[in-house]
Amino acid sequence: MKKIILTVTTDISYDQRMQRICATLHAAGYEVWLVGRLKKTSSPLPDFPYHTRRLKCFWEKGKFFYIEYNIRLFFWLLGQKFEAVCGIDLDTIAPAVLVGKLKGKKTLFDAHEYFTQVPELIGRPRTQRLWEWIEKRFVPRVDAAYTVSESLAKIFENQLHIPFGLVRNIGTPLAVEPAPTPDKSYLIYIGAVNAGRGLEQLIEAMQQIDYELYVCGDGDILEALKAQAVAQGVAHKVKFWGYVKPQDLHQLTTKARIGYLLLDNKSQSYYYSLANKFFDYIHAGIPQITSNFPEYQLINQRYKVAELVELRVTDIVASTQKLLQDENYYQKMAENARLAQKELCWENEQKTLLGIWEKVLGKS
Numbered sequence: 001m002k003k004i005i006l007t008v009t010t011d012i013s014y015d016q017r018m019q020r021i022c023a024t025l026h027a028a029g030y031e032v033w034l035v036g037r038l039k040k041t042s043s044p045l046p047d048f049p050y051h052t053r054r055l056k057c058f059w060e061k062g063k064f065f066y067i068e069y070n071i072r073l074f075f076w077l078l079g080q081k082f083e084a085v086c087g088i089d090l091d092t093i094a095p096a097v098l099v100g101k102l103k104g105k106k107t108l109f110d111a112h113e114y115f116t117q118v119p120e121l122i123g124r125p126r127t128q129r130l131w132e133w134i135e136k137r138f139v140p141r142v143d144a145a146y147t148v149s150e151s152l153a154k155i156f157e158n159q160l161h162i163p164f165g166l167v168r169n170i171g172t173p174l175a176v177e178p179a180p181t182p183d184k185s186y187l188i189y190i191g192a193v194n195a196g197r198g199l200e201q202l203i204e205a206m207q208q209i210d211y212e213l214y215v216c217g218d219g220d221i222l223e224a225l226k227a228q229a230v231a232q233g234v235a236h237k238v239k240f241w242g243y244v245k246p247q248d249l250h251q252l253t254t255k256a257r258i259g260y261l262l263l264d265n266k267s268q269s270y271y272y273s274l275a276n277k278f279f280d281y282i283h284a285g286i287p288q289i290t291s292n293f294p295e296y297q298l299i300n301q302r303y304k305v306a307e308l309v310e311l312r313v314t315d316i317v318a319s320t321q322k323l324l325q326d327e328n329y330y331q332k333m334a335e336n337a338r339l340a341q342k343e344l345c346w347e348n349e350q351k352t353l354l355g356i357w358e359k360v361l362g363k364s
Helices: 016-027 062-078 092-103 125-141 150-160 200-210 224-230 248-253 277-286 294-303 313-325 327-340 348-362
Strands: 003-008 031-038 051-056 085-086 106-111 144-145 187-190 213-216 238-242 257-260 288-289 306-309
Touching: 003 016, 003 062, 003 092, 016 031, 016 348, 031 062, 031 125, 051 062, 062 092, 085 092, 085 348, 092 106, 092 306, 106 348, 125 150, 144 150, 144 294, 144 348, 150 294, 150 348, 187 248, 200 213, 200 313, 213 248, 224 238, 248 277, 257 277, 257 313, 277 288, 277 294, 288 294, 288 313, 294 327, 306 313, 313 327
Parallel strands: 003 031, 003 085, 031 051, 085 106, 106 144, 187 213, 187 257, 213 238, 257 288, 288 306
Antiparallel strands: none
8 A cells, every 4th residue: 555645734624625635545545644733722633534643833823833844844754654745735845845855755746726826925025935936946846736726727837837737626515405595594605714805895795785694714804804793783694603614514505595705806816716615605506606706707607606796895785686686596596506516526526636646656
């Protein structure tokens, strides 16, 4: 059995993409190790079918965290025997490539986002140049690479001059109830509660929408959004759930009337994204109101599962009212979502994933 190691800086308790990937590779016969971080707030890990390791750091954020984590990861990898190591995003690619090459083993790169263009790097040119240097120094040395959207694959191929496969961040559809009736539902946002996610505009739009909004997630601007809801007189119909476990979140989402995926375009990482919540809403069988960005345009042209909008309160209100007031239009879009599940599912994406790994290592 070939031992492979996948490395992240996230808390692997909540990283659903990595859980899917590792479970798929394990089922294919690889001995899989997923290495992440251990935070002070980390929960005990469930019984995953693959091996896990969490590295504890003194620093929990900022440049000192990244330096410390990469050093710890380098020496941990150095002490392991393996056939291949996969660095997930730029914040783990350096130790993965360095140790992989030192040991003469295969290395892979999984880009979950446009890392050098994330919102956190806007206005920080020195830090941005450092990550760009890491990208150019290490990524071209890998044996295979893949990412989450067609747009990003093309960008990376043009910049780094190596091929990138496409493994989209799509889950497995669960049982879906019929589309909710208008008199017993709510609107829903799922995901990180951070700047740039259109939540400020969505809450302002609730002044003109006679429905409850469930905000399911946690993040940096949660308290600010609660204050905004109070100030704008919508606190009685905006419910903040905080973090919700995946199995409970799916149940909440299937009972919602409309899902929201709203991003600003200040960051190219957001502009070229293909967020997992886009597919979560499809798998819940509900229409969604989504940013008018390239990847969502591409899929919506084929499946017609979303109202695509600009990040303006007027657009959010107009599209919401259209779905709420035109029941035939709503039900058609809900049916489109249920039909799209048959193609937009992990069962199809995993074939590409396994093909990439088999090309590098041969069959497990």
